[in-house]
Amino acid sequence: MASHMEYIDKGNKTSLLIAKIVSYIFLVFVTVLSLFSFYLLIINATRSNAQLQAGFTLLPKEHFIDNLVTAWNDQSIxxxxxxxxxxxxxxxxxxxxxxxxxxxxxxxxxxxxxxxxxxxxxxxxxxxxxxxxxxxxxxxxxxxxxxxxxxxxxxxxxxxxxxxxxxxxxxxxxxxxxxxxxxxxxxxxxxxxxxxxxxxxxxxxxxxxxxxxxxxxxxxxxxxxxxxxxxxxxxxxxxxxxxxxxxxxxxxxxxxxxxxxxxxxxxxxxxxxxxxxxxxxxxxxxxxxxxx
Amino acid sequence: MSSNTNAPVKHKSISYAKWGYLFISPFFVVYIFCSLVPLFSTFYSAFFEDYMDGLKHVGPTFVGFENFVTLFTPKSSGSIDIINYAGNTMIMWIMGAVPQIVFALLLAVIFTSERMKIKGQTFFKTVIYMPNLIMASAFAMLFFTLFSNVGPINQMLTANGGEIFEFFNNKWSARSIVAFINFLMWFGNTTILLMAGIMGIDQSLFEAASIDGATSVQVFFRITLPLLMPIIIYVVITALIGGLQMFDVPQIISSGKGSPNNTTKTLVMALNNYIGTSKNYGMAGTVSIVLFIITGVLSFVVFRTTEPKKEKKGGKK
CATH class of the missing domain: 1.10.3720.10 (MetI-like)
Known part of the structure; x- marks a missing residue:
């Protein structure tokens, strides 16, 4: 962050471009940081207990309604x-x-x-x-x-x-x-x-x-x-x-x-x-x- | 009062003071009844021995400062519980607050940069602020399930032939997870506050600096940072006051136990324990007074740092 700032002042367009690219990469990084837990939450809410035990996945499965019904009927809460x-x-x-x-x-x-x-x-x-x-x-x-x-x-x-x-x-x-x-x-x-x-x-x-x-x-x-x-x-x-x-x-x-x-x-x-x-x-x- | 409508001069002589009292009275009545009286009764409790021993109610008996002595008396192991809890609170707060301020400063500088003119700012701000509004308990639950012994993180570790790492059985990993959640929830909020601060700086200073040939690094450290200092101090201290109240996340993650071995137990968790679980009202009152004093000192610092600005504004009027 600090080092790329220096170059901007030379009025060099490529340096400004680098600064912009680095900034956008950082922004994408914090976006992922802010959203990944929500994403994981949504994905995991669509998976059955067995599927969850089996491992990690980034794609949704078909158990959303099942989980909803179980949560809906849970009497312990x-x-x-x-x-x-x-x-x-x-x-x-x-x-x-x-x-x-x-x-x-x-x-x-x-x-x-x-x-x-x-x-x-x-x-x-x-x-x-x-x-x-x-x-x-x-x-x-x-x-x-x-x-x-x-x-x-x-x-x-x-x-x-x-x-x-x-x-x-x-x-x-x-x-x-x-x-x-x-x-x-x-x-x-x-x-x-x-x-x-x-x-x-x-x-x-x-x-x-x-x-x-x-x-x-x-x-x-x-x-x-x-x-x-x-x-x-x-x-x-x-x-x-x-x-x-x-x-x-x-x-x-x-x-x-x-x-x-x-x-x-x-x-x-x-x-x-x-x-x-x-x-x-x-x-x-x-x-x-x-x-x- | 308002019947005499065609004589506006006369209206000036009518006192509206009683309306002022009427308008502010609900607030004050409720505040006194629901906050001020409970505050004093909490402090009062600190000087009594008053707890439940099984089903037997012991006290209340006046014991003077004995509860304070108990609170600050070292255990046989040589450690003092309340100091440990204060230490845990501070450590977890610092672990989250340092990246929080650094990220927020970087983001605030990026967003306000005239040269870079970052596009999609509304989107990025919306996204980074969102965690601040999410239930801390839900975050805590989510991270607990993710890092639990049967959660996805451990599945990844074991899938690659590694061993299970008990994240919540190691004080540093447990504290790190609490700190990370706090960081995630608050860096967006801090970014917005610091951005407002940067935008409040006189733009001509930046122009003058660039005419004089200052580099961006020099501009940041010689102009932005010093002029932003009052706001940074304000942000840090209000965050610290918030941090002292840390409760939801470690409470949910450790089911109120502060595990492992009380290393994630915060001051407010101890207070909650005294009020709710052990019903030791004497000690609860004592912890409350300690918390009140710390907050009071910090608030005093906040007022000292923000007061000059307020006077200037008042003077302009």
Whole structure:
């Protein structure tokens, strides 16, 4: 990388060509690196246990449906489609309320002038870095005390306060929402809630969409908190099911075709969402993370 | 409030402050109830003896700093568990973070190069960012099956007359697999962040350098890298804070045991073990405080490195 850069400056076209070729080779390499595990996963999900034991292959086989049926009917993890539904319910609810309320908080701080406004902002920025794991013990105790174990409330409600989403929305509102619109709405007799819900949210749509995607994906993939709250099979989300399948695989016991299928089903929804919305997602990464 | 629509001057005198409080209150009520109170109750637990001995609940009895003493007391073998777990976390993080930063820097320079004008950037960025969104547990499961004793990697080894290599029974191969998954999941994300950083550098600096006859290597080391340093530091420290929370991958790969011999057990795995499996709430609280302090120190460094930039921006307004 370093050595080929030198030549470019001589204005030599062949050297630039070499630099380009080396760069493309590197890009192809990282592409393969990023995709090979998915490829292998898909291929292996189409092979029977016996075929998997027999060795490695790069071409798909015909057992996709068989594996799907086995995974579907596997009772040791209760019922896989139920797990997918559970994950979907938690993720959908979380992403909606998390984005809505965190955006509302950012809006409140940006639009209104009130005592303690700066303190509120500084407080949220301060707590943004605290990992959820640090308060997990107290949280589990609280959930137990309230009798909310094995329900989804403890996974959904805390998402109302999402400091990172607040931070992102605050930056977005500061840079895109003209306060004149709020003033104009007031003059027209709009109530403040109506102004936020029907006049300002449409303007914030791109940012809200990005945050909803991130929140959905984050919740879908979350393992730590659900594992502490949900111990009944019926309410398990996908990452818990995966951990159960994992502890079952020792030596030759399990049907590996089924295992690959379960992993595939756990990630497919997110991959599909990503392929449709990757532009927003990649654009959103920088907006939310780099300050200043 | 809004009935008096034809007198806009009067509106200025109306205080909207109460709406501000109303808008931010759900966030704060929930935060205090679901995060702040649990945070303090976690810290409070650290000063009590409180655990399950079989079916018998021992405590809670106030014991002062005894849990901290226990946590940092060497075992008969001379090693201190919590230090080992912190060490495991750090080692696996570094093994993944170094290639992560190097790859991300190379890719960011390639993508932003004016001269090369790389085509298909959207495709490449989409592909390298994708692993970041995939469930870490699924990645861990996949790599566990690939490298297991009966998995395809070992089949290739034995097919060529070799012997089975137990990847998850050797601490360095087990750690490498965890580190590799972390690298794979995060290098795309880091690339995007560093690209934004490079694009934020004043283009005239590059032009001036090339007029002065600087080579690309000189440009990279004398201009790009120094000006990118604040963002690199930000990326490294936030990655480190994320790395301290490492849990899903080693938890799934070792079924929560941190095998072999606790060499892949991380701080959060230990915490999870205390809360969930052994129900030793006293020790769980103590580990939480240790984790909180480390994160706090690192966050402080983040704020110190990003603060000057924020002030400049505020001043412009």
């Amino acid at each position: 209760f019922f896989l489609p139920q797990g997918m539904l559970n994950s979907f319910i938690v993720s959908a609810c979380t992403c909606i309320i998390s984005t809505y309320f965190s955006a509302m908080t950012a809006y409140g701080v940006c639009v209104y002038d009130f005592k303690g406004r700066n303190v509120a902002h500084k407080f949220i920025i301060l707590v943004m870095m605290i990992p959820t794991q640090v308060s997990a013990l107290g949280f589990v105790k609280l959930v137990n005390a309230l009798g909310l174990t094995n329900t989804y409330w403890p996974l959904i409600i805390p998402a109302i306060a999402a400091p990172a989403t607040y931070f992102y929305m605050k930056q977005y509102i500061d840079s895109t929402l003209p306060l004149e619109i709020v003033e104009a709405a007031r003059v027209d007799g709009s109530n403040e809630f109506r102004t936020f819900n029907f006049i300002c949210t449409p303007i914030l749509k791109p940012a809200l969409a990005v945050q909803m995607i991130f929140s959905f994906v984050g919740t879908w993939n979350n393992f730590f908190t659900p594992a502490l709250i949900l111990d009944k099979k019926e309410v398990w989300t996908l990452p818990i099911m995966l951990s159960v399948v994992r502890s079952r695989i020792n030596s030759q016991a399990g049907d590996m075709g089924e295992v690959y299928m379960i992993i595939l089903l756990a990630i497919v929804p997110v991959v599909v969402v990503y392929l449709f919305l990757s532009k927003f997602i990649i654009g959103g990464v920088t907006l939310g993370s780099v300050k200043g």
